Amino acid sequence: MEIFLEQLLNGLTLGAMYACIAVGQALIFGVARLINFAHGDIFMVGAYVFFIAFGIVGLPYPVAVIVTVVVMFAFGGLFERLIVRPIIDKPWHVHLLATLGASIVLANASVLIWGTTPKEVPTPFSQAIVEIAGFRISVQRIIVLGISLLAFYALHLFLEKTRTGKAMKAMSQNRDACAVVGIDIRRMSALTFALSCALLGLAGSVVSPLFNIHPTMGFGLTFKAFAAVIMGGFGQVNGAIYGAFILGLTEALAAGYVASDYKDAMAFAVMVVVLLVRPQGLFGRKVGL
Amino acid sequence: MTKARRYCLYGVLLVAILAGLLVLPLVIKNRYVMHILVITAMYAALALGYDLIVGHVGLLSLAHPTFFGVGGYLAAILSTRFGSPFLVNIMLGGAIAAGLAFVASIPFFRLAGISFAIGTLGFALIMQLVANNELWLTNGPMCVAQVPRPVLTLPPLVDWHVSSVIDYYYLILGILMLVIVLGWRLTTSRVGRTFMSIREDEVLASAAGVNPLKYKTFAFVVGALIAGMIGAFYVHYSTIICPAELAGPMTTTLLIILYLGGVGRMRGVILGAILFTFIPEFLRVAPQLRMVAYGTLLILTIVYMPEGLDGAITKQLRRLPFFAAGPRDDDGEAL
Numbered sequence: 001m002e003i004f005l006e007q008l009l010n011g012l013t014l015g016a017m018y019a020c021i022a023v024g025q026a027l028i029f030g031v032a033r034l035i036n037f038a039h040g041d042i043f044m045v046g047a048y049v050f051f052i053a054f055g056i057v058g059l060p061y062p063v064a065v066i067v068t069v070v071v072m073f074a075f076g077g078l079f080e081r082l083i084v085r086p087i088i089d090k091p092w093h094v095h096l097l098a099t100l101g102a103s104i105v106l107a108n109a110s111v112l113i114w115g116t117t118p119k120e121v122p123t124p125f126s127q128a129i130v131e132i133a134g135f136r137i138s139v140q141r142i143i144v145l146g147i148s149l150l151a152f153y154a155l156h157l158f159l160e161k162t163r164t165g166k167a168m169k170a171m172s173q174n175r176d177a178c179a180v181v182g183i184d185i186r187r188m189s190a191l192t193f194a195l196s197c198a199l200l201g202l203a204g205s206v207v208s209p210l211f212n213i214h215p216t217m218g219f220g221l222t223f224k225a226f227a228a229v230i231m232g233g234f235g236q237v238n239g240a241i242y243g244a245f246i247l248g249l250t251e252a253l254a255a256g257y258v259a260s261d262y263k264d265a266m267a268f269a270v271m272v273v274v275l276l277v278r279p280q281g282l283f284g285r286k287v288g289l
Numbered sequence: 290m291t292k293a294r295r296y297c298l299y300g301v302l303l304v305a306i307l308a309g310l311l312v313l314p315l316v317i318k319n320r321y322v323m324h325i326l327v328i329t330a331m332y333a334a335l336a337l338g339y340d341l342i343v344g345h346v347g348l349l350s351l352a353h354p355t356f357f358g359v360g361g362y363l364a365a366i367l368s369t370r371f372g373s374p375f376l377v378n379i380m381l382g383g384a385i386a387a388g389l390a391f392v393a394s395i396p397f398f399r400l401a402g403i404s405f406a407i408g409t410l411g412f413a414l415i416m417q418l419v420a421n422n423e424l425w426l427t428n429g430p431m432c433v434a435q436v437p438r439p440v441l442t443l444p445p446l447v448d449w450h451v452s453s454v455i456d457y458y459y460l461i462l463g464i465l466m467l468v469i470v471l472g473w474r475l476t477t478s479r480v481g482r483t484f485m486s487i488r489e490d491e492v493l494a495s496a497a498g499v500n501p502l503k504y505k506t507f508a509f510v511v512g513a514l515i516a517g518m519i520g521a522f523y524v525h526y527s528t529i530i531c532p533a534e535l536a537g538p539m540t541t542t543l544l545i546i547l548y549l550g551g552v553g554r555m556r557g558v559i560l561g562a563i564l565f566t567f568i569p570e571f572l573r574v575a576p577q578l579r580m581v582a583y584g585t586l587l588i589l590t591i592v593y594m595p596e597g598l599d600g601a602i603t604k605q606l607r608r609l610p611f612f613a614a615g616p617r618d619d620d621g622e623a624l
Contacts, residue, residue, distance in 0.1 A: 035403055086592045092403045093349050097548060097591045104541055104584030108577040223414065226407055261422040268411035268418075275408050276396050 005135060007256035008249070013141050013210065015248025016148040020203030021221055022228035022240040023155065024196030030172035030235035031192040032088060037099040040222030041106040042079065042197055046072045046204030047213040048110065048119075054205070055121045068205040069198050076197025080190045088189065103219065110215035118212035126209040144206045151202055152241055155195075159237070168192060172235060220264065227271040233281020242283065310462060314455045323454040325570050327526065330461040331519060333562035334468040336546045337555065338515030344553030345476055346508040347488030351540050352393070352409035353516055355416045356386040358535035360517025362420065365433040365524040375439030375451075379521040386517025387510045394506050413536040420532035432531040439525045457526050464522060468515055472555060475511070484508060488553075545583050549590050551597025560599055 021043050028036050036042075049071050054064035079102070087098045126140040159165040171178045171188055179185050204213075225240075228247050232239020247267055255263045274282065317323060339353045360382030367373040367381065393412060400408045420427045427433060439460070441449040451460055475481055486494040487501045495501050524530045542565065550561020569579050594601050 101587035108580040
C-alpha cells in the first residue's frame with residue numbers, strides 16, 4: 001500500500017511534467033499545424049535558464065520562477081521568428097527536419113556550454129517534507145502538482161474567456177476562415193509559441209529541483225510528450241493533459257511493480273499502438289483545441 | 290554535342306573516377322585517411338539505400354538505423370558465438386533486416402505522413418531498449434565486442450583474409466559499387482518511375498493502376514536489406530556493436546547526408562556522405578560544435594535549398610551552354 005501511494009505520487013509528478021510539455025505540443029499543433037521535434041529541448045533550455053536564475057544568480061525561488069517564465073516567453077517568440085516562420089507554409093516533412101535540426105543545435109550547444117555532467121538545483125522545498133495522513137511527501141512535489149494544475153486552469157480560462165484565446169481556438173478549427181475575418185494569423189502563431197515556451201519555463205523551474213538536469217534530456221521528453229499528445233488526439237489540449245497523466249502513472253507503477261528496464265518503452269509502445277488502433281486519440285474526435 | 294558523345298563523356302568520367310578510387314590506396318599511405326574513406330563509403334551505401342525509401346517513395350522512415358543495427362547484431366552474435374563465416378553473416382544480416390522491415394511495414398504502412406515518421410521512430414527506440422535490456426542476447430550496454438576479421442574463401446581461387454584497412458577499403462568499395470548499380474538500375478527503371486509517382490501523389494498513382502502498398506513495401510524492404518548488409522560489414526570492421534547504433538545519432542546523420550546532398554538524387558547522396566564524413570575529420574573541432582553546425586546547416590538547407598547541394602549545383606551548371614537543359618533534337622542538341 002505504501003509503495004503504491006508513493007508510486008502514485010511519483011506518477012502524478014511525472015504526469016504533471018509530461019503534461020506541461022505535451023500541452024505546448026498540442027497547442028502548437030492545433031494552432032500552427034506544426035509538430036515541434038525541439039519541444040523537449042526547449043524544456044531543457046528552460047531548466048537551464050532556471051538554473052542560472054536560481055542556482056548561479058541566486059534569486060529567491062518565486063522570483064527565479066517568474067524570471068524563467070518571462071525569459072522563456074521571449075525565447076518562444078524568438079524561436080517562432082527564426083525557425084518556424086520560414087517553414088510554416090511548407091509541407092510536414094520540412095517541419096519535422098527543421099525542428100529536428102533545432103533540437104540537435106539546442107542539445108549540442110547546451111553540451112558545449114554546460115558539459116555533460118548533470119546539474120542539481122535543490123530548492124529549500126525539495127528537502128522539506130510534510131506529513132499528510134501519515135505519509136511523508138516532499139513539498140516540491142506538491143508545488144509541481146499545484147502549480148501545473150493552476151497553470152492548466154489558467155490556460156483553460158484564457159482559451160475560453162479571452163478574445164485572444166478564442167482567436168487561437170478558432171485558428172485551430174479553420175485557419176483560412178480566421179484570416180478572412182481579420183485575425184492576425186502570424187501574431188497568433190508567434191503568441192502560441194511564446195505561451196507554450198513560457199509553460200515549458202514554468203515546468204522547468206518547478207520540476208528541475210526534483211530531477212537532475214542535463215543537456216540531452218530533451219529528446220526523450222519530446223517523445224513522451226508526443227505519446228501524450230497522440231493519446232489525447234492530435235492537437236487537443238485537454239486530451240494531451242489526460243494522456244500525460246496516464247503516461248506518468250503507468251510509467252511510475254510499471255517501474256514500481258513490473259520491470260523498470262522497459263519503463264521508457266511504455267511511452268513508445270503506447271504511442272505506436274494508439275496511432276495504429278485509435279489514431280483519433282483515446283477520448284474521441286473533436287475539431288480544434 | 291550529340292547524345293552519343295555526351296554518354297561517351299559520362300562513361301569516360303565514370304571509368305576515370307572508378308580507376309582513381311581503385312588506385313587511391315597506393316597514393317594515400319595514411320591509415321587514418323583510409324579509415325575515413327571506408328566510413329565514407331559505408332555511409333554512402335547506407336544513405337543510398339535509405340534514399341530509396343525517403344527520396345524515391347517519399348516515406349520519411351526514422352527506423353533505418355534499426356535495420357542497420359539488427360543486421361549488425363545478428364552478424365556479431367553469429368560470428369562471436371558460432372564462428373559463422375563473413376559471407377553467411379552479411380547475407381543473414383541483410384535477410385533478417387529485410388524480414389523485420391517486411392513485418393514492420395504491415396502495421397506502419399497504415400500510417401501516413403508524420404504519423405509514419407513518429408511511429409517508425411517509436412519502433413526504433415523500442416528496438417534500442419530491447420538491445421539495451423536483453424543481456425542474454427546482446428550483452429546490453431556492454432556491447433558485443435571482439436567480432437572476428439572477415440575471411441573470404443572460395444577454394445581454390447580465393448583466400449582473402451581481410452585485415453588491413455586497405456582490404457576493408459576494397460571490400461566496402463565493392464559493396465558500394467553493387468549498391469550504386471542496384472540503385473541506378475532500380476530508380477531508372479519502370480519501378481523507379483512508379484516509386485516517384487507514389488511520392489508525388491499516392492492517390493493519383495493508385496488511380497492510374499499502381500498498387501502503392503506493393504511498391505512501398507518493396508522499397509522499404511530493399512532499403513532495409515542494404516542497411517542490414519552494411520550493418521554486418523560494419524561490425525566486422527569496427528569489431529564492436531552497441532545499442533546506440535539502433536537509433537539516435539545515426540538517424541540524424543543519415544537525414545543530414547540525404548538533405549544536405551540532395552534527397553532523391555544519387556549524386557547528391559554520395560556528395561552528402563563525403564561532406565558529412567570526410568571533410569569534418571579535417572576540421573578539428575569538438576563533436577558537439579560540429580553537430581551544432583550540422584543542425585544549423587540542416588535547417589538552412591531544408592528552408593533555402595530544398596533540393597540539396599546537388600540540386601543547387603546542377604541549377605548553376607545548367608546556365609552553362611554545355612550542361613544546358615531544355616528541349617533537344619534527336620541527336621541531343623539543344624534546340
